[in-house]
Amino acid sequence: MKYDNYIFDLYGTLVDIHTDEHNIVLWRKVAGYIKREFGVRYKPSDLRKRYKEIYKDEVRKLSVKLNLEHPEIRVSWVWDRLLAEGAGIDCASDRNGNRINISKNRRRTQSGPEALTPRIPASTPNDGPMDEPSPEIEKLCIFFRETSTDKMKLYPGTEQTLQTLRDSGKKVYLLSNAQRSFTWKEIQELGLEKYFDDIFISSDKMIMKPQRQFMEMLIDKHALVREKCVMIGNEIGSDMKIAADCEIDGIFLNTCGYSGEKIEKDLGKLNISIENDHLLIISDGDIRKIL
Known part of the structure; x- marks a missing residue:
C-alpha cells in the first residue's frame, strides 16, 4: 500500500x-x-x-x-x-x-x-x-x-478493506457529496462511522465535489502530504476531477459497469489520459483491489 x-x-x-x-x-x-x-x-x-x-x-x-x-x-x-x-x-x-x-x-x-x-x-x-x-x-x-430509496447496502469487501487499511496504520477519510440530515443516519446504520478518521459531508461545508476547495479543506485540516494521498470514487467528473485538480492520485471504481470507451471519453473531457500514472482504474469496481 x-x-x-x-x-x-x-x-x-x-x-x-x-x-x-x-x-x-x-x-x-x-x-x-x-x-x-x-x-x-x-x-x-x-x-x-x-x-x-x-x-x-x-x-x-x-x-x-x-x-x-x-x-x-x-x-x-x-x-x-x-x-x-x-x-x-x-x-x-x-x-x-x-x-x-x-x-x-x-x-x-x-x-x-x-x-x-x-x-x-x-x-x-x-x-x-x-x-x-x-x-x-x-x-x-x-x-x-x-x-x-429501494436499495442500500455495502459493496462486497467494503468493511474488510476499510478495516485492513486501519489495521495497517493508514488514515481513512470520507469526502461525500451528501446531506447530513439523512446521510449521518445512514453512515451509522451501515456501521461505517468507526472506520473514518474524519468525515466531510458537503452540506456541512456548503460546497461539493468537484469544487477543489472541498478537498483542500480536508488536506489543510489534517496537514496531509499530497503525494501520500489518494481519492477513491466511482465518478470521473466528480471524484477523479477533484483528485486531479488537487494534484493527488485517484482510483476509479467502475461500480456502474461503464464501458472502456465511455471511461476513456469521460477522462478525455477532463484532459486526463487513461494511461495516467496518477490514476488507477478498477474495471470491475471491486474495492478490495485497492489494497
Whole structure:
C-alpha cells in the first residue's frame, strides 16, 4: 500500500444505493406526511414541481453568495420554504442571509371539514458550520430519503478493506457529496462511522465535489502530504476531477459497469489520459483491489 491517506467517496463507492425521486408515488406519500405532520396540503404533482424549483433557486443563490461553481445547499432550506409557502407564511432573510419567518401568523384561511391548521416548526437559520435542521425538518428529510430509496447496502469487501487499511496504520477519510440530515443516519446504520478518521459531508461545508476547495479543506485540516494521498470514487467528473485538480492520485471504481470507451471519453473531457500514472482504474469496481 503506497499511500498513507485514503480518501473515499460514499455513495456508489462504498454503498450500493438506488433512489427514485421522480416517481409520483413518492410525492403522494410525502404530501401525505406533510399534511399529517404539519397541517399543510399540497397536490403531489405540485409538491414535486415546486420542490425542484426551490432547490434550483437555492443552489443559484448560494452559488452567487459564495462565488462557487459547485455549491451544496442544505435541503432543509427547501423544505422550510415549501412548508412556509403551503401555510401562507411570508419568508425573508435577515441582513446576514439567515432565513426567518417575518409573518408567522399570516396564514391562508381554510374552512370546511377538510380545513387544516398549519403546524410549522420554529424557524432556525441552519447557516452555521454544521448542517443542523430542526428535529421536525430532519425527520421529514429522513422520511423523504427512506421513501425514495429501494436499495442500500455495502459493496462486497467494503468493511474488510476499510478495516485492513486501519489495521495497517493508514488514515481513512470520507469526502461525500451528501446531506447530513439523512446521510449521518445512514453512515451509522451501515456501521461505517468507526472506520473514518474524519468525515466531510458537503452540506456541512456548503460546497461539493468537484469544487477543489472541498478537498483542500480536508488536506489543510489534517496537514496531509499530497503525494501520500489518494481519492477513491466511482465518478470521473466528480471524484477523479477533484483528485486531479488537487494534484493527488485517484482510483476509479467502475461500480456502474461503464464501458472502456465511455471511461476513456469521460477522462478525455477532463484532459486526463487513461494511461495516467496518477490514476488507477478498477474495471470491475471491486474495492478490495485497492489494497
